[in-house]
Amino acid sequence: MKIFVTGGAGFIGSAFIRYLLSNYDNKILNYDKLSYAGNLNSLASISNNKNYSFIKGDICNKSHLSKSIINFKPDLVVHFAAETHVDRSINNPEEFINTNIIGTYNLLDECLKYWNKNFVKENTFRFHHISTDEVYGDLKKNEFFSEYTPYDPSSPYSASKASSDHLVRSWFRTFGLPITITNCSNNYGPYQYPEKLIPLMILNAIENKPLPIYGDGSQIRDWLHVDDHVRAIDLVLSEGKVGETYNIGGKNEKTNLDVVYTICDLLNEIKIKKNSLQFSYRSLIEFVEDRPGHDKRYAIDNSKISKQLGWKQEESFESGLKKTIEWYLNNLSWCKEVQKGEFSRQRTGILKSNYKQK
Numbered sequence: 001m002k003i004f005v006t007g008g009a010g011f012i013g014s015a016f017i018r019y020l021l022s023n024y025d026n027k028i029l030n031y032d033k034l035s036y037a038g039n040l041n042s043l044a045s046i047s048n049n050k051n052y053s054f055i056k057g058d059i060c061n062k063s064h065l066s067k068s069i070i071n072f073k074p075d076l077v078v079h080f081a082a083e084t085h086v087d088r089s090i091n092n093p094e095e096f097i098n099t100n101i102i103g104t105y106n107l108l109d110e111c112l113k114y115w116n117k118n119f120v121k122e123n124t125f126r127f128h129h130i131s132t133d134e135v136y137g138d139l140k141k142n143e144f145f146s147e148y149t150p151y152d153p154s155s156p157y158s159a160s161k162a163s164s165d166h167l168v169r170s171w172f173r174t175f176g177l178p179i180t181i182t183n184c185s186n187n188y189g190p191y192q193y194p195e196k197l198i199p200l201m202i203l204n205a206i207e208n209k210p211l212p213i214y215g216d217g218s219q220i221r222d223w224l225h226v227d228d229h230v231r232a233i234d235l236v237l238s239e240g241k242v243g244e245t246y247n248i249g250g251k252n253e254k255t256n257l258d259v260v261y262t263i264c265d266l267l268n269e270i271k272i273k274k275n276s277l278q279f280s281y282r283s284l285i286e287f288v289e290d291r292p293g294h295d296k297r298y299a300i301d302n303s304k305i306s307k308q309l310g311w312k313q314e315e316s317f318e319s320g321l322k323k324t325i326e327w328y329l330n331n332l333s334w335c336k337e338v339q340k341g342e343f344s345r346q347r348t349g350i351l352k353s354n355y356k357q358k
Contacts, residue, residue, distance in 0.1 A: 001026045004074035006059055006107065007081030009038035011192045012130065016078065016230045021046045023234075029072045031065070032081065033058040037193040039338045059103035066110045073118070076237060077111055078128045079104065082161065085195055086134070089157035090292060100160035101167070104129070108171045115177060127179045128237055129168045133222070133247070133298050134158035135183065144301035145183075147245045154293045165245075178242040182233060185249040185300045189226035189320065190327040194335060197256065198321070201263050202328045203335060205281045211264070215290030217257025220297040224250035225320035228313040235309045246309070249300025252317035260285060262318075266325050 003020065007013040008030030017028055032038050034056055046052055057064050059081050069077075081103060083089065083096045108127070115125045136145045137152030151166075153159040171177040188198045201211050232248045240246060254262075264281035305311045315323075328335065 001075045002073060003028050003076045003078060004031060004069060004072055005029065005078050005080065006031050007038065007079070008032050008054075009034055009040055009042060010080060010084075011037070011042075011189075011196075012187055012226055012229060013080035014042035014191055015189065015226045016080070016233060017043060017052070018046055019227070019230045019234065021049050021052060025051065027051045028053070029068070029074070030054045031057045031059075031068055035083075037084070037195075041334055041337055042191040059107050060098055062106045062110065065106055066113070069110050069114050075124060076126050076128065077107070078130070078233070078237070079107060080130050081107075082130075082164075084132075084157065086155045086157045087195070087291060089155055089160070093156035093160075096156050096160040100157075101163045104164040104167055108167060108177065112171060112175055112177050125178060126237065126242070127168070127171075127177055128233070129165065129179065129181045130233070131165050131181055131183045132158065132161050133183050133185050133249070133300050134295070135162040135165060136298075138295040139297045139299055141297070144299050145247060145249075146301045147183075147247055147304055154295050172243050180236050180240045180242065181245040182236055183245065183247050183300075184229055184232075185222035185224045185298060187224050187226045187229055189324050190331070191334070192226070193338060197259065198263065198324060199328060199335075201260050202267070202325055205264065205267055205284060206329070208284065210286045211260055211281075211284045212286050212288045213257055213260060214288060214294060216287065217255060217260070218296075219256050219294060220253050220299070221256065221259075222249045222299045223252040223254060223259070223317050223320075224248060225313070225315035225324075228315055228320075231314075232305060232311045235311050236305070239309045241308075246305040247300045247302055248305060248311075249302040250313055250317065251300075251302065253297075253299050254317065257285075259321075262321060263325065266322055270325070270329070 003026050008017045009032040055068050083099045089096045111127050133145050135151050135153050135158050136149045137154050151162045153162045168179050172179045192199050194200050194203050204211055236246050267281045
């Protein structure tokens with residue numbers, strides 16, 4: 001099988017590629033523009049694999065994308081490529097509109113042309129789209145997101161992902177393109193770019209820098225280890241029904257503050273770079289102005305993928321977080337490499353003067 005992966009140098013995309021090449025004999029083409037969050041160092045362990053190849057390309061470049069698909073002749077297209085950080089979408093919504101909406105349209109259009117020409121009779125082609133639980137918006141207490149929850153996005157990021165989800169479904173309903181969609185909860189694990197909560201807190205803590213908590217830290221997220229996520233995607237690709245959406249959640253609801261407390265306590269157990277037994281990493285926590293439009297709670301009902309496809313997570317939050325912290329401590333050179341350039345873990349998501357909060 002030949003699999004065309006967009007955004008395969010990113011956090012989840014690279015985990016997916018590493019997983020596939022460790023478990024199957026498929027040929028994989030990684031199509032990635034290598035934005036700030038994409039780094040081929042995340043794929044160093046498989047870069048010489050005979051079944052792996054890479055093309056630097058942007059899904060917003062339609063002609064280049066078309067040539068790459070036609071030349072590779074994929075059986076599957078797995079679409080990870082996206083701008084993903086909510087804070088950055090507040091500062092620069094245009095990038096999110098271009099990549100997440102226009103880029104997804106380009107990919108769908110070129111895949112439809114390719115499928116009509118090559119697979120209309122055999123029906124062996126599949127387009128899989130990776131999305132997020134943030135498209136559903138804020139969640140009330142004791143409720144859970146299901147595949148039937150109405151979309152109610154709050155940020156430019158989640159709105160752009162909601163739009164891309166709708167585009168994918170419309171290409172199935174209108175043109176018959178065989179698709180599947182997955183919406184996942186917050187991922188964590190190795191190789192995550194350090195603008196996201198968990199790696200940001202780990203790296204700031206070991207450098208004795210402040211640990212910024214938005215608002216009072218009571219926002220609740222459902223945490224999913226990236227390895228559990230990619231196993232779920234693999235199941236959907238092999239067993240999922242065309243046209244269906246599957247929610248993937250970790251059933252690990254934690255407040256942001258509790259997540260940071262846990263990171264601090266685990267680091268204290270490891271006692272890195274600290275000789276005083278009196279020091280607590282919790283002392284580095286600082287409460288800062290909340291993010292505009294910050295959703296209060298996300299939580300996924302994953303019963304559909306569990307019951308229909310037999311998926312279940314293998315990592316608890318506690319075991320997964322401990323492994324994640326140990327990975328970052330043992331891979332500080334990777335962290336230093338990916339932060340070259342504009343990003344030095346400074347805060348984004350501050351409203352510009354030309355935007356006014358509702």
